[in-house]
Amino acid sequence: MGRKKTFDEQTVIKDAIAVFSEHGYTGTDVGLVCERANIGRSSFYNTFDSLDALFLRALREYTGSGTSLREELRTGTAPAPTLIMHRLGGELAKQCEDDKRIGCLSANTAAELGRDVDAVCTILDPDRRAWLETYSIVLERGQVEGHIRPDVDTKVHAELIHSVLAGLRIAARVMPADNVQAQANAFIEALCTPEGITALHNHTAPHTYDGRAPGHLISTEGSAQ
Structure with missing residues (x-):
């Protein structure tokens, strides 16, 4: 009987997006992703099969x-x-x-x-x-x-x-x-x-950008919601 997954898959993908963005496709290895996501290699391969598979999944998630x-x-x-x-x-x-x-x-x-x-x-x-x-x-x-x-x-x-x-x-x-x-x-x-x-x-008021989402503005009078 397989072990119950002890990590959130979406969180790992989010961490992978950050690692691939910082180090690039060729500069990233499984160890970097596992360290960032705080998971073991066995858990990684049991869930994502390969680094290439994770990269493509992360890219789909990011563009989506x-x-x-x-x-x-x-x-x-x-x-x-x-x-x-x-x-x-x-x-x-x-x-x-x-x-x-x-x-x-x-x-x-x-x-x-x-x-x-x-x-x-x-x-x-x-x-x-x-x-x-x-x-x-x-x-x-x-x-x-x-x-x-x-x-x-x-x-x-x-x-x-x-x-x-x-x-x-x-x-x-x-x-x-x-x-x-x-x-x-x-x-x-x-x-x-x-x-x-x-x-x-x-x-466009100065310094109204916040960190809630890319391109999202804090609501100001006359600004897009």
Whole structure:
């Protein structure tokens, strides 16, 4: 009769996400995960079979957490530039508040592995497409509202938003926080009409990011909920 599991599987996956984010796929071994999760090797292999299996599961779990964030962007009532700033600024502020500045597992994995591992691509590709669709919807709505420049190609710039965030996440591992945020601000303002810039500054209060979720803002007057 097998032993009863004495640890929470989801907690181990959460710990694994942190370890893979910090050390990368190639820099992580079973010992690092077991030490972080405080479990034995036998428990690890009985539950997850292999480090590769855990990595793919952790990556799926991590990308899956973006579903609710995309829904917030799609349904948000704040001006489009503000929603984009909440996404970029919130993610980067959260990362810069972390002493290790580990950043994003998806971005780190893409930078490390590229398209070399098919199983990884089958996870990251749909996630990327979902984000691009969401950014495109927000940009199109911003054009209708007069806050995003009419000459902006929403599909191309949706890809650019995704790329800029990924790049700044990598840069934020070593760059001063103020520099990271300044670049995010400059990028978003370049998408805006004059009215959009006004709306952005009216709705984005300084230092309102908290640690409850990536891109989540503490409720302030005039800010997105």
